[in-house]
Amino acid sequence: xxxxxxxxxxxxxxxxxxxxxxxxxxxxxxxxxxxxxxxxxxxxxxxxxxxxxxxxxxxxxxxxxxxxxxxxxxxxxxxxxxxxxxxxxxxxxxxxxxxxxxxxxxxxxxxxxxxxxxxxxxxxxxxxxxxxxxxxxxxxxxxxxxxxxxxxxxxxxxxxxxxxxxxxxxxxxxxxxxxxxxxxxxxxxxxxxxxxxxxxxxxxxxxxxxxxxxxxxxxxxxxxxxxxxxxxxxxxxxxxxxxxxxxxxxxxxxxxxxxxxxxxxxxxxxxxxxxxxxxxxxxxxxxxxxxxxxxxxxxxxxxxxxxxxxxxxxxxxxxxxxxxxxxxxxxxxxxxxxxxxxxxxxxxxxxxxxxxxxxxxxxxxxxxxxxxxxxxxxxxxxxxxxxxxxxxxxxxxxxxxxxxxxxxxxxxxxxxxxxxxxxxxxxxxxxxxxxxxxxxxxxxxxxxxxxxxxxxxxxxxxxxxxxxxxxxxxxxxxxxxxxxxxxxxxxxxxxxxxxxxxxxxxxxxxxxxxxxxxxxxxxxxxxxxxxxxxxxxxxxxxxxxxxx
Amino acid sequence: xxxxxxxxxxxxxxxxxxxxxxxxxxxxxxxxxxxxxxxxxxxxxxxxxxxxxxxxxxxxxxxxxxxxxxxxxxxxxxxxxxxxxxxxxxxxxxxxxxxxxxxxxxxxxxxxxxxxxxxxxxxxxxxxxxxxxxxxxxxxxxxxxxxxxxxxxxxxxxxxxxxxxxxxxxxxxxxxxxxxxxxxxxxxxxxxxxxxxxxxxxxxxxxxxxxxxxxxxxxxxxxxxxxxxxxxxxxxxxxxxxxxxxxxxxxxxxxxxxxxxxxxxxxxxxxxxxxxxxxxxxxxxxxxxxxxxxxxx
Numbered sequence: 059x060x061x062x063x064x065x066x067x068x069x070x071x072x073x074x075x076x077x078x079x080x081x082x083x084x085x086x087x088x089x090x091x092x093x094x095x096x097x098x099x100x101x102x103x104x105x106x107x108x109x110x111x112x113x114x115x116x117x118x119x120x121x122x123x124x125x126x127x128x129x130x131x132x133x134x135x136x137x138x139x140x141x142x143x144x145x146x147x148x149x150x151x152x153x154x155x156x157x158x159x160x161x162x163x164x165x166x167x168x169x170x171x172x173x174x175x176x177x178x179x180x181x182x183x184x185x186x187x188x189x190x191x192x193x194x195x196x197x198x199x200x201x202x203x204x205x206x207x208x209x210x211x212x213x214x215x216x217x218x219x220x221x222x223x224x225x226x227x228x229x230x231x232x233x234x235x236x237x238x239x240x241x242x243x244x245x246x247x248x249x250x251x252x253x254x255x256x257x258x259x260x261x262x263x264x265x266x267x268x269x270x271x272x273x274x275x276x277x278x279x280x281x282x283x284x285x286x287x288x289x290x291x292x293x294x295x296x297x298x299x300x301x302x303x304x305x306x307x308x309x310x311x312x313x314x315x316x317x318x319x320x321x322x323x324x325x326x327x328x329x330x331x332x333x334x335x336x337x338x339x340x341x342x343x344x345x346x347x348x349x350x351x352x353x354x355x356x357x358x359x360x361x362x363x364x365x366x367x368x369x370x371x372x373x374x375x376x377x378x379x380x381x382x383x384x385x386x387x388x389x390x391x392x393x394x395x396x397x398x399x400x401x402x403x404x405x406x407x408x409x410x411x412x413x414x415x416x417x418x419x420x421x422x423x424x425x426x427x428x429x430x431x432x433x434x435x436x437x438x439x440x441x442x443x444x445x446x447x448x449x450x451x452x453x454x455x456x457x458x459x460x461x462x463x464x465x466x467x468x469x470x471x472x473x474x475x476x477x478x479x480x481x482x483x484x485x486x487x488x489x490x491x492x493x494x495x496x497x498x499x500x501x502x503x504x505x506x507x508x509x510x511x512x513x514x515x516x517x518x519x520x521x522x523x524x525x526x527x528x529x530x531x532x533x534x535x536x537x538x539x540x541x542x543x544x545x546x547x548x549x550x551x552x553x554x555x556x557x558x559x560x561x562x563x564x565x566x567x568x569x570x571x572x573x574x575x576x577x578x579x580x581x582x583x584x585x586x587x588x589x590x591x592x593x594x595x596x597x598x599x600x601x602x603x604x605x606x
Numbered sequence: 607x608x609x610x611x612x613x614x615x616x617x618x619x620x621x622x623x624x625x626x627x628x629x630x631x632x633x634x635x636x637x638x639x640x641x642x643x644x645x646x647x648x649x650x651x652x653x654x655x656x657x658x659x660x661x662x663x664x665x666x667x668x669x670x671x672x673x674x675x676x677x678x679x680x681x682x683x684x685x686x687x688x689x690x691x692x693x694x695x696x697x698x699x700x701x702x703x704x705x706x707x708x709x710x711x712x713x714x715x716x717x718x719x720x721x722x723x724x725x726x727x728x729x730x731x732x733x734x735x736x737x738x739x740x741x742x743x744x745x746x747x748x749x750x751x752x753x754x755x756x757x758x759x760x761x762x763x764x765x766x767x768x769x770x771x772x773x774x775x776x777x778x779x780x781x782x783x784x785x786x787x788x789x790x791x792x793x794x795x796x797x798x799x800x801x802x803x804x805x806x807x808x809x810x811x812x813x814x815x816x817x818x819x820x821x822x823x824x825x826x827x828x829x830x831x832x833x834x835x836x837x838x839x840x841x842x843x844x845x846x847x848x849x850x851x852x853x854x855x856x857x858x859x860x861x862x863x864x865x866x867x868x869x870x871x872x873x874x875x876x877x878x879x880x881x882x883x884x885x886x887x888x889x890x891x892x893x894x895x896x897x898x899x900x901x902x903x
Contacts, residue, residue, distance in 0.1 A: 291632055299733075300730060302728040
């Protein structure tokens with residue numbers, strides 16, 4: 059079982075709240091992805107036209123961060139990674155990242171307004187009276203699948219401790235596909251400045267066009283709704299802001315390039331960025347119809363927003379700038395033709411006998427658990443969790459002895475389904491005109507290849523998202539995200555207790571697996587590491603047993 | 607049809623638009639050579655709001671031309687107008703102008719605001735396009751300012767922030783469709799009463815000023831047929847009463863709160879007329895007249 063322990067200081071809690079608040083403006087669910095040195099929060103909006111990734115660095119954002127992957131998953135995914143041709147692109151799965159999804163609105167009140175001195179948002183925090191001293195987040199995952207919870211403990215003043223036990227659901231990681239080499243246009247501006255300019259835009263306009271002339275940059279809002287005579291006064295306020303190029307720290311955009319994004323999304327991003335002090339927002343994009351990426355970071359929080367852009371006036375399905383691929387993905391994902399893959403994810407189908415014993419869930423059984431669906435070639439990625447699952451997560455403020463099993467969660471084999479479907483879409487012969495190593499969904503074959511670059515893909519190479527930035531090689535983002543370099547350095551508290559017998563057993567196991575499927579040297583190291591990590595996990599479980 | 611002007615007092619215009627957006631969604635903006643008038647009619651015909659702004663108080667280089675005697679009538683969404691005017695409320699705002707234009711086949715009032723960016727002191731231009739509908743002269747021909755009889759009571763309303771707080775509580779107590787009774791006399795007394803099913807409340811202010819009717823220039827009334835004697839013999843202590851819908855009264859008070867000086871006329875059992883003077887000096891340059899008919903008892 060994976061172990062995750064995070065300690066946050068009050069400032070970080072407030073930052074986390076602001077981040078969740080921003081995510082909540084895009085979607086109902088946030089996907090948590092714990093890796094060795096970072097925690098990723100992701101949200102995909104309902105129309106799949108915006109993807110948000112907020113990465114919390116384990117060393118700089120958190121006071122303490124300890125994640126130990128599920129050794130079973132680690133091992134099996136290692137061997138799995140080797141039996142395919144795509145070993146290089148299946149990295150996150152190899153690392154046994156823990157993923158789950160939660161209702162972001164249930165998370166918000168947990169972290170809301172817990173910090174008073176030097177409040178991030180003065181208006182909001184003026185009315186606050188309570189403060190915390192420390193926040194601990196830990197994952198309580200058990201093999202019997204009955205008491206899997208994410209536990210948030212808030213150590214408040216005067217010795218008060220608040221405990222929230224949050225249910226979570228299994229989730230697939232979806233990353234935005236963003237090709238840096240196409241994003242030839244980029245600009246950088248101070249977040250506070252941009253926020254101030256965006257305040258002039260009314261709430262009802264739909265689209266924001268970003269264009270520029272020789273010396274000026276134009277932000278113009280517009281609507282494409284057809285308004286008849288009677289409704290003419292309900293036409294949204296159309297706002298245009300013209301800024302001198304000098305307002306931008308950097309502005310390199312090909313002439314004649316005009317893109318449009320959703321005003322609401324853009325405003326949400328800028329508002330969140332504005333909660334940081336003096337930070338720079340970077341934007342990178344290609345032509346209209348290709349995604350745009352906005353990034354900024356401070357104190358160990360890295361925010362990356364990928365938005366689909368469009369061309370003004372290019373309405374209708376034939377329009378080249380319409381965010382068409384996104385819609386198609388949505389339709390496909392919701393298609394009822396995927397009951398097989400849903401089987402591992404919903405309660406109704408939980409009766410399907412699936413081997414979930416730790417260690418026994420090898421790659422073969424995993425694949426077989428998904429194959430009852432339609433033919434592999436047409437298999438879509440697992441559809442998103444049905445809306446009924448929104449009640450799946452409740453906040454339990456008190457320590458309750460009898461906790462019902464989370465309704466939607468069947469197995470802790472988080473990520474396994476995503477991996478399986480990943481492999482299928484990659485292996486899928488239906489991908490026409492694409493390399494098997496392409497990171498896109500299988501259904502992408504039906505889409506025009508370029509410039510309608512698809513926005514989303516299953517996560518198998520997301521670390522490239524933060525690829526080289528103009529900041530140079532010493533970019534903290536790069537350093538953080540380069541897992542290969544960092545994982546040996548990653549610290550976890552060895553004093554948690556080393557059960558040598560168990561450790562040895564685990565290593566034996568690993569070696570056994572290894573012999574079945576030889577792995578690279580680096581992966582060996584990882585296994586050894588994981589062997590020790592397991593002890594900590596087990597030890598933790600014992601501790602938790604006392605607590606319950 | 608042409609209209610173009612620069613705005614020299616955008617905060618005053620913004621204040622008027624903000625107050626009117628409390629009353630209704632849409633207003634009729636009348637522009638002519640001498641003044642600007644915004645009229646808001648309530649859907650239930652129980653109230654009307656007439657706002658009057660002299661051109662010099664707000665505009666510079668005011669240019670208007672139209673086929674119908676240089677008069678332009680526009681229907682304007684008030685909250686949008688207010689919102690766009692607020693864009694100028696930054697410290698670095700340098701100039702603003704407004705003109706009537708047409709974009710994407712929709713007539714618009716285009717507001718151009720020039721500001722200086724705090725960092726570089728370079729100009730930045732904000733353009734807000736407010737959708738409007740151009741009204742034909744005959745469409746607005748029926749719009750005439752209500753005529754009220756000479757009021758029995760004319761009183762300067764008490765401190766508006768206090769009045770607003772008390773009014774809000776009254777409105778909550780009487781609930782929707784509740785009624786609030788106002789009584790006032792020429793001895794400087796104003797009473798506000800609520801008589802709901804479960805509760806009966808009364809507030810009384812004393813020592814208020816009673817300005818002479820017609821002391822301020824733009825107030826209009828219809829002289830009654832009765833002789834002056836009758837008016838003069840009226841006892842100062844006699845109360846005149848109006849009954850108004852609680853929500854309407856709450857709106858009246860909110861509009862009042864934006865003004866510098868407010869005079870209320872109580873026409874016994876007939877109407878409540880509130881004159882709100884918006885300008886900093888409390889002068890006649892920008893006023894809002896709020897007419898509410900008294901409900902039957």
